[in-house]
Amino acid sequence: MNYNKIVKAKFIERPNRFIAYCEVDGNIEKVHVKNTGRCRELLIPECTVYLEESDNPNRKTKYSLISVEKGIRLINMDSQVPNKVVYEGLKNNKIKLPGINEEITLIKTEKTYGSSRFDVYLEAGDKKAFIEVKGVTLEENGIVKFPDAKTERGVKHINELIEARKNGYYCYILFLIQMDNVIYFTPNNEMHKELGDALIEAKKNGVEVLAYDSIVNVDSIIINKNIKVVL
Template identity: 30%
Template sequence: MIFETPLIHGTLIKRYKRFLSDIRLDDGSIVVAHCTNSGSMKTCIEEGAEVYLSPATDPKRKTRYTWEMIKINGQWVGINTSHPNLIAFEAVKSGALKQLAGYTHVQREVKTGDSRIDIMAQNEHETCFIEVKNVTMKDGQFARFPDAVTTRGKKHLEELMRLKQEGIRAVMIYIIQRSDVDIFAPAHDIDLAYAQTLMQAHKAGVEIIPLQVKVSPSEIVIDKELPVDLDI
């Protein structure tokens, strides 16, 4: 995923009301930027840290900027939760992921049951439903999800299990927007119900694919798949 419009550099003053952040730009002016991440962002918030913003394209939008990334321990961490879906979609559509190659029709936001799943991929042999989640939380060497209780995320896992029981391929992709972690694991201490449901989904045959991406002010690209540890 390439940033088509040059990003704007600044430093974080504070995040507040979950969806707002005050940013000091390099010219000294202070702007309000939209924060798409509704989670706690507990390991990717550091006041005074470097950030990059993207300018809003909608002139009617109240906030003129969107907060894209923050530099933590010398590395960029992507915090825009709207990007992982697009990153996964582009990768599946282009056949860039060997685990999900060979699909001739790829569509976003498809309703199934009581849920809307992020991606549906099809060929003449099978249909595959793919849910995508954004991961930013670091716990030592682990990338963990979620960083706040998510009943919606649990519902998506349950829908994937239902689809799998019907003989449909079901995949859970985690896009890890930081490079300083080595293993993906659920956050048992934050949302035990989600962690337990993820373990159930795995046993039921739902595939888990954690993809670590490299984040930079010019682009976000898939780097590699991380190993999974559901027990820790």
Template identity: 30%
Template sequence: MQFFPPLQPATLIKRYKRFLADVITADGRELTLHCANTGAMTGCATPGDTVWYSTSDNLKRKYANSWELSETQSGHWICVNTLRANQVVREAIENDRIPELSGYSKLTAEVRYGAENSRIDLLLQADNRPNCYIEVKSVTLLQHGCGYFPDAVTLRGQKHLRELQAMAEQGQRTVLFFAVLHSGIETVAPAHHIDPRYAELLAQVQQNGVEVICYGAALSAEGIHLAKPLHLVSKQ
């Protein structure tokens, strides 16, 4: 995925009200950015970090600029715009860069499914094989040399695991896809210390047929693309 027009750099002052962040641009102006990430963003929003932002030409938007990436003072690149995870994974599948998900003829996004009124991020279909339901999660929390998900208690994420397990029990293929959008993360683990129920459910659904796929990404101000598979560990 390429950024067009190119991203612009700024220095983070603070993030607040979850959806907003104030920055100082390279020419010294103070600017308010929209932040699409409603999570804790632990380690991703330290004042003084370099922020890379995009600009929309949509005149109806209150804030034309969106926070896309953080470049930390320790040199890590992080995608903080959670909307990008689905886009990056979809592009990788369409370009046949994820061997585990190759061989399907149709890809559809945001399809309603399940008993709990969910929408699956990506649905893959092909003749003569089960449908493949893919739930995409963005991993950006780095602690003690490992990437963790989630970064806050997530009832919605727990619901998604239950929905995936139900589809697996019906004979469909189901995948939880961790898109690791932090350049410092090399392994992924469920965050037992943050959301123990999510970690328990993840172990349960894996035993009941839900696959877990983890891929790290190459990130820069020019764009993002999935680069290599990573390992999921049961670290506690």
């Protein structure tokens, strides 16, 4: 997954979930934040961020905030990118799905099942599978967690995957860690224990819980390797 026209900037403030103010070449610019999560540990005043300049002259904001430096780490915080990265990873055989050894013959995005819309549907041999993708940006001492805010929608998706598994589908929750060099992934029970409990229940019912990290550059992000999951 590649970006175009990336510029370096200094973060100033974030008045709401969708907008931030950043300093670009000495000018204060209003930019679109492509992540509605809290990201409080990332967007610290005067931190270095990277913006993508839009080619659309009709946009209200000229830039979108893509990534942020946190110490020596570069973290991609674009919440729209994990699905694309996972899709590319599946296409390029970079993702190993437990239970599926056959060649993938069909990959579709945004597939409805029950009252949920899962991120990926695929077929391999006579097997049919759903994958729900969650982007992860929260990191502390090399341990990465999800979520950074309560997500009832996330719990609903997990419960729907459990039902789909009972009905014969292979089901996966894949946490796409939007950085590299991490130790392991674990649910953020301090923030939303219900989601952590739902993941344990999903695992008991045959839903696979996976995590992959990413190689992040200022103008790209690509899936890297499987990361240990601690529930």
